[in-house]
Amino acid sequence: MGGWLGNLRVTGRVRPVWSIDFVTSNSNKIIVIGSGPAGLSCTMALLKKGIQVTLLDIGVRKPGDSVKANTSDLDWDNAYERLVNPQGIPLKTTFGSLHPYNQNISVKQTGCMLVSSQSAGGLSAVWGRACLPYTDLELSGWPVRYEELRPYYQFVEQEMMTLHCANPSQSAFPYHSPTVKALPVPKSLGRIAKKLQQYFEVVSARIALNKNREHACSGCGHCLAGCPEDVLLDFSATINRIKEMYPNFSYVPHIKVNSFTETEENVIVQGESLKGEGEAVSMPADKLFLACGPLATAIIVLGSQQEKQDVEILDSQYFFIPFISLKPLLKTEELANYHSSCQLMAEHLNSRPWSSFSPPNVECGDSSPLSEPCGDESPHSKNPPIGLNGARTTNRTHLQFYFYNEIFERVVFHKLPFMKRFHFALMPIYRRLGLVQGFIHSDSSAKMCLKKAENGGFELSVSKKAPSGIKILPPILWKLLKAGLIPILPGLQFKLPGQSFHNGGSFPMQSSGGFLTTEANGKLRGFNRVYIADSSAFPSIPATTITLTIMANAYRVGDINA
Numbered sequence: 317m318g319g320w321l322g323n324l325r326v327t328g329r330v331r332p333v334w335s336i337d338f339v340t341s342n343s344n345k346i347i348v349i350g351s352g353p354a355g356l357s358c359t360m361a362l363l364k365k366g367i368q369v370t371l372l373d374i375g376v377r378k379p380g381d382s383v384k385a386n387t388s389d390l391d392w393d394n395a396y397e398r399l400v401n402p403q404g405i406p407l408k409t410t411f412g413s414l415h416p417y418n419q420n421i422s423v424k425q426t427g428c429m430l431v432s433s434q435s436a437g438g439l440s441a442v443w444g445r446a447c448l449p450y451t452d453l454e455l456s457g458w459p460v461r462y463e464e465l466r467p468y469y470q471f472v473e474q475e476m477m478t479l480h481c482a483n484p485s486q487s488a489f490p491y492h493s494p495t496v497k498a499l500p501v502p503k504s505l506g507r508i509a510k511k512l513q514q515y516f517e518v519v520s521a522r523i524a525l526n527k528n529r530e531h532a533c534s535g536c537g538h539c540l541a542g543c544p545e546d547v548l549l550d551f552s553a554t555i556n557r558i559k560e561m562y563p564n565f566s567y568v569p570h571i572k573v574n575s576f577t578e579t580e581e582n583v584i585v586q587g588e589s590l591k592g593e594g595e596a597v598s599m600p601a602d603k604l605f606l607a608c609g610p611l612a613t614a615i616i617v618l619g620s621q622q623e624k625q626d627v628e629i630l631d632s633q634y635f636f637i638p639f640i641s642l643k644p645l646l647k648t649e650e651l652a653n654y655h656s657s658c659q660l661m662a663e664h665l666n667s668r669p670w671s672s673f674s675p676p677n678v679e680c681g682d683s684s685p686l687s688e689p690c691g692d693e694s695p696h697s698k699n700p701p702i703g704l705n706g707a708r709t710t711n712r713t714h715l716q717f718y719f720y721n722e723i724f725e726r727v728v729f730h731k732l733p734f735m736k737r738f739h740f741a742l743m744p745i746y747r748r749l750g751l752v753q754g755f756i757h758s759d760s761s762a763k764m765c766l767k768k769a770e771n772g773g774f775e776l777s778v779s780k781k782a783p784s785g786i787k788i789l790p791p792i793l794w795k796l797l798k799a800g801l802i803p804i805l806p807g808l809q810f811k812l813p814g815q816s817f818h819n820g821g822s823f824p825m826q827s828s829g830g831f832l833t834t835e836a837n838g839k840l841r842g843f844n845r846v847y848i849a850d851s852s853a854f855p856s857i858p859a860t861t862i863t864l865t866i867m868a869n870a871y872r873v874g875d876i877n878a
């Protein structure tokens with residue numbers, strides 16, 4: 317670890333653990349908190365401007381750290397065990413480890429399930445790596461337009477990941493990187509896509525792969541349980557890459573930040589070391605960028621001031637629809653060698669005829685009234701784009717298609733153990749099985765409220781129920797059926813708020829707004845030196861994948877405030 321950290325000393329329980337060098341220096345010092353996709357993108361932007369950046373992070377590492385190439389000794393049964401149980405599919409693990417979800421924060425949750433990662437690289441150890449950008453439709457009501465985000469998407473897609481996309485040209489979503497056909501995709505996908513195209517806006521899946529990866533995809537199909545070849549993007553490896561590239565970068569893991577205090581000269585970050593005896597940490601900086609994910613960022617902000625005791629957190633709720641196809645989806649030989657990440661995406665346009673629009677008087681960043689009827693989300697934009705059949709579109713429901721993978725087989729064996737004997741006889745059925753993972757816009761989802769509790773901890777509960785979320789499903793089920801994919805209704809699951817991992821909006825960017833909203837540049841109102849770099853600053857949580865935009869926006873916030 318270079319620079320001032322070389323002098324790190326811990327000598328007592330309540331004292332700054334950082335060196336005198338750092339405390340007294342006046343050079344431009346910036347602290348970023350969190351090493352997930354948001355924190356690392358923001359850090360990259362600042363480092364590129366030649367600024368000295370210290371990244372503070374809880375930074376738990378996964379056991380065995382990076383598992384590569386030699387797959388023979390991996391315990392796949394253990395890796396799948398937690399993924400498959402009678403309750404359905406619980407939290408995704410990485411080789412059976414739940415380390416990305418370890419959390420030692422005190423939040424009592426009622427009716428919701430919001431996770432705060434404390435892992436090096438954040439939730440990127442387990443994420444699905446599906447990456448679509450937002451368009452101006454998704455950015456309705458934001459003070460930032462697609463054109464402003466475009467250069468940052470470009471940077472992120474080209475410099476921080478390799479984005480695999482089977483067919484980038486055929487899409488309503490712009491693509492910012494050269495085509496890389498790196499993952500084996502079943503040929504029969506083209507036929508399924510064609511069928512779905514009649515009812516949905518079909519998009520080729522885009523999967524984020526590690527930059528500079530050493531191994532090619534072997535097509536082993538274990539993507540959902542852990543990639544043995546390190547092909548799928550996990551940002552814990554990116555931290556080392558940044559360390560090698562920039563001498564002015566310091567990474568300090570095992571620090572849990574609790575709060576910050578702003579003075580005229582600086583902002584002081586307070587926390588505790590999770591190593592040793594839990595010494596207190598106090599660290600000054602010129603500017604602070606918070607990128608801990610929506611729950612942890614909100615806890616740090618609420619823990620830093622007296623006035624406000626609660627914040628609302630938005631969610632893009634999600635659902636599972638298992639289905640069986642009338643015709644085989646995959647050929648038998650295709651079951652053996654392909655990747656099992658999301659393979660196809662489709663957008664369902666929630667629309668109503670233009671004539672029925674009377675655009676409400678919505679302020680920038682205001683979420684639409686919850687009383688809006690189903691599937692007819694209130695338009696933030698006065699000119700919503702034209703969707704299928706010439707109807708004006710208000711927002712999308714995002715669908716991700718997963719075809720055969722080992723989990724299907726294990727679910728069948730779990731529920732019907734005697735079927736193990738008929739493993740091969742079941743092949744024709746597996747070839748027809750699939751799963752849709754769908755996400756709805758935050759306007760149609762429940763909202764959560766995070767409050768300071770009297771015992772000093774925090775409480776998270778549902779503040780507003782999903783006004784229309786569940787009603788979005790029938791047209792989608794009907795269209796799947798028309799496309800020849802029969803929904804298995806007993807398997808349908810509508811998940812709790814928070815479970816989608818697509819959330820934020822607690823300190824929304826607004827052109828003009830009140831205390832603890834953010835300016836369009838990410839600065840937290842009420843403070844002069846504090847910026848929000850993660851999805852906490854999103855004015856809404858659109859249905860499509862969130863992380864690419866988290867990264868592009870974090871890069872933008874770092875770049876314009878360096």
Ligand SMILES: Cc1cc2nc3c(=O)[nH]c(=O)nc-3n(C[C@H](O)[C@H](O)[C@H](O)COP(=O)(O)OP(=O)(O)OC[C@H]3O[C@@H](n4cnc5c(N)ncnc54)[C@H](O)[C@@H]3O)c2cc1C
Binds near residue numbers: 352373447610
């Ligand atoms: C199973 C799963 C599948 C997903 N699939 C997709 C997908 O396919 N596509 C997609 O776009 N998104 C997906 N996501 C969501 C994606 O992982 C998140 O959007 C993304 O990780 C958010 O990045 P972040 O940097 O804001 O926060 P995180 O990734 O949560 O990182 C937070 C960082 O902050 C640090 N931290 C937290 N609290 C503190 C504290 N008090 N002090 C110091 N450091 C702290 C943590 O150590 C961590 O490094 C998925 C998530 C999961 C769990």
Ligand code: SF4
Binds near residue numbers: 499535538545656
């Ligand atoms: S199929 Fe999935 S898990 Fe296997 S090497 Fe390729 S990307 Fe990794």
